[in-house]
Amino acid sequence: MDAEKTEKKAFARDASAVEVSRESQSHGAGWASLHGGYFSSAEVAAPFVDKILDAACGAEPDVVVDLGGGTGFVLSRFADTIGDVGGIDLVDLDLAEEQLEAVADPRIRRARGSLAGFSRADIADPEQLFMFITRSTLHYLGMGGARNAISHVVSQMRSGEFFIQQTACFDEPEDALAMNMVYQMMGTGKWYPTTRALVGMLLESGFSLESVDDAPVLELTSASLGKRYGFSEAHARAIVESMREFDVGVNGIFEETEEGFVARLFYKIFVCRKI
Template structure:
């Protein structure tokens, strides 16, 4: 499964730094997750830190701003060479690979400890693709190795349903689970969830969604009407605006250990 949807490819590279108000390139927004990663590296001293679907390499670059971490290799795995080519940090290696094809052998290690990290990627797998990927990833890990991920999910069923329907109307397979459901799925696929903490909300303005998913003004309008009619308006979930609407993605940071 490719975490990068083909019809979003026009935003790859430098443009990715500015989409959605610069959410994915703002050090202040990534800081909560960076702090979690930094603490885990200090506690575990892994040989490798592997960012799955790491795109432009922003997350690893920010981690390396925290400390130098001598002896640790940092690898950015993303299918898009256009994305990974924008990363210029000399400590970050790039591997252009479909994330569902990742194996431990790709990194040239057997017994050395690795750590997987991932930011805002699991939803690309869709509801049907989540479990197979997690099962595959767990199969590449030794017991007690860590998988740290910042994932979009919602506390309430109705809010999850609202965003999932919005993305269905935009003709994508992206899927946003309820937090408790994701926790259960992780447990069932071989991960012990040691901690969950919040990350900053991503505000999705309809103008950005139109650009990202190639939607016409008429499509944006009809989608807004459909969501409003079916779910109503909920602050920090979905609201109508004069120029369209805004939806809100809520994120949690999961610290998971291979059981």
């Protein structure tokens, strides 16, 4: 089988490929303004970038790979903050061509591939010291895929290397369930874990957990979600109706508004190290 066919087959097995193509109209040039500019805000990214910086100053990696790095915003902020990136090879690995095409920072090298299927040796000299980061990607893998993706990432790492990730997860199982219901009603297969389940996956996969901290909440209006996933205001109202049957609201993850609803994703930053 030639390389192109092998690559296509690997993408087909990866549930995130479906999610990425479903929202492809939001990728690229318009990505920065999506959801109130959350993914292009230096202020929002600061707690995550600080964690990456702390780890990088101690570990001095040769290569920093942002798995699902989108348009490269986090790597750019990291490079700006560290001042002199010196010889650090900054690599944005993403499934979406449109995202990689929109990478404007010349300090960033682009690589197309899946975080659930990449090979360390395809990114850079595997003997070098790597650091892996990712923000807001694991939910693309769906309910069954996050664990496999984490296992895959750990399989590509050497002992002592860092994996620093910011992922939406919920302390209360009811909140995770409610958010997953909302996403299902929006027609996506994205899946959000409880904090406990995510911590379990990380530890069972062979990581030690150095720290877990809250990151800024992402507020999603039904109008912006409708644009991203292609549903109407009428459908947003139908989602509101269905959610009335469900006991949500204590932690503010879902609220009715005049236009439809607001959903809130609670993020945490996990500093992990391969044992």
